[in-house]
Amino acid sequence: MSTDVLVIIGTGGMGLAVLRRSGAGRKVLLADFNETLLEHAVDTAVSEGYDVASQGVDVSSRNSVAALAATARELGRVTGVVHTAGLSPAQAPAEAIWKVDLYGVALVLEEFEKVIAPGGSGVVVSSMSAYMAGGNIPADALAELAAKPADDLLGLPFVTGIDHPGFAYSAAKRANQVRVQAASLRWGARGARVNSISPGVISTPMGQQELSSESGAQMRAMIEGSGTGRVGTPGDIANAAAFLLSADASFVTGVDLLVDGGVVAALDTGQRAKSAG
């Protein structure tokens, strides 16, 4: 019997949580751009008893993503792909954010579509900021972000016209959602599903960096005003990914699952949680 392979792209806070929640009993292929982080993730995974392989990847390079997909296929049946790699506004300028968060996600969708097994499931990590960017992206630009081939994305006028890291991030994350919708038809033709998850503020290295940045105060206010009133844990996202990877979600494809502790609900309805006064 062929081995089931789970590919986890990005071995930061969420990637490691996905490993722990969904990695047991299958071969896990861990991939990241940062060799030191990747080595640490592999050491942790091996010491905790997971069966892992690893490969360096730069998600903004098609050759690199294609090589990762080929390795995954050689290891066995690629039944799960969870894409958690990303750059945030506190970490990088707009150009790098477009490359990693827009183009990188598009490449992962295109290259893993070629190797995903029937019955397999893909999960792309977007962001709740996509819900805030939505109205600021013209409909024709959004249609292009959804449908243009990956290699055309970075040249789109909408993309070249935005150099604000925060807006590039939220627009790229909105694009991830509509690209996942579009990809679900192609993945479906292979008998596979693909969905996105939009996390709220999650306490990972990235989330902590954002909370310490100049937008930190605004983020804390949003958390305090939300229905849960708390920051998310990497496990909150890993639980949602486990559902989308599982047979329980066999009728769920092409959707975004908002896992934000209620921030967007509070913003959309103009309400604040009682605890926030």
Ligand SMILES: NC(=O)c1ccc[n+]([C@@H]2O[C@H](COP(=O)([O-])OP(=O)(O)OC[C@H]3O[C@@H](n4cnc5c(N)ncnc54)[C@H](O)[C@@H]3O)[C@@H](O)[C@H]2O)c1
């Ligand atoms: N943490 C949050 O509050 C939060 C909120 C909403 C969305 N997100 C999204 O969740 C995802 C996971 O974030 P996290 O919180 O685990 O962050 P993290 O910083 O802990 O992990 C992200 C990983 O992506 C890797 N990476 C960056 N550029 C890469 C590239 N070019 N190729 C391959 N790997 C690369 C980094 O090395 C890092 O290990 C990201 O897409 C992020 O935008 C995070």
